[in-house]
Amino acid sequence: MKSYRKILYFDIAQRRQFVNITQEVINCLLESEIKEGLCLVNAMHITASVFINDDEPGLHQDFEEWLEGLAPEKPHDRYRHNTYEDNGDAHLKRSIMGREVVVAVTDGKLDFGPWEQIFYGEFDGMRRKKVMVKIIGE
Numbered sequence: 001m002k003s004y005r006k007i008l009y010f011d012i013a014q015r016r017q018f019v020n021i022t023q024e025v026i027n028c029l030l031e032s033e034i035k036e037g038l039c040l041v042n043a044m045h046i047t048a049s050v051f052i053n054d055d056e057p058g059l060h061q062d063f064e065e066w067l068e069g070l071a072p073e074k075p076h077d078r079y080r081h082n083t084y085e086d087n088g089d090a091h092l093k094r095s096i097m098g099r100e101v102v103v104a105v106t107d108g109k110l111d112f113g114p115w116e117q118i119f120y121g122e123f124d125g126m127r128r129k130k131v132m133v134k135i136i137g138e
Contacts, residue, residue, distance in 0.1 A: 004032035004135040007044070012125030015073070016093075018060050019120045021050075021131060025103075026110060028133040035108045037137015042100030044132055047090035047124035049097035055117045067093045067123075090123035097121050105137055 006028050010019055025041055043050050053059065071092035072078070079088025101118060104111035110118075120131055 001037075001136060001138060002032070002034055004028065004034060004133075006031070006133050008131045008133060010120060010122075010129050010131070012122045012127065012129050015123070015125050016064065016067075017122045017125055018063065019122070020055050020117055021120050022055075022110075022117045025118050025133055029105060029108070029110060029135060032135045034105055034135050034137040037105045037135060039103045039105050039110060040100060040132075040134040041103070041118055042132050042134075043094070043120065044130045045122075045124075047087050047094055047122075048129060049094050049099065049121035049123070050101050050131060051097050051119055051121060052101050052103070052112075052116050053119065054115045055119075063097075063121075067096065070096060085124075087124040093121075093123040105135065 008024050025039065029039060041050050071089040073089045076082050076086040081088035081091060122129060
C-alpha cells in the first residue's frame with residue numbers, strides 16, 4: 001500500500017469564507033499516482049472545516065446565514081471562550097460543519113456523486129491557513 005501526504009496553504013482574506021479546493025485535491029491525487037484507495041482531507045485549524053457540497057453561491061449564502069443564526073459572531077461577550085480572542089462562534093461553526101471528509105478513490109479519480117465538490121470553510125480567517133491531504137491505497 002502507498003501513502004501520500006501534502007499540506008495545502010490558503011490565504012484567507014475574510015473572517016468567514018468558503019473556498020472550493022476540489023482541484024487542489026485532484027492535483028494531489030494525480031501526484032500520488034494512487035488508483036484505488038481513500039483520500040482524507042482535513043482542516044488543520046480548530047476554527048475551520050472541510051466539507052462536501054454543491055458549488056452554488058446561493059447555497060453558500062444559505063450556509064453563512066444559517067451558521068450565523070446558530071452561532072452569531074457578535075456580541076463577542078456572549079461566549080465564555082472569548083478571553084483573548086473573539087472567535088468562540090468560529091469553534092461552534094466548525095463543530096457543526098465538521099473537520100474532514102473522506103472520499104473513495106476509484107480508477108485514479110475522486111469517486112464523487114453528482115455536483116459534489118470539496119470546500120474549505122473558514123470561520124476565523126484573515127491569515128494563512130492550511131489543509132492536510134492524506135491518500136492511501138494502491
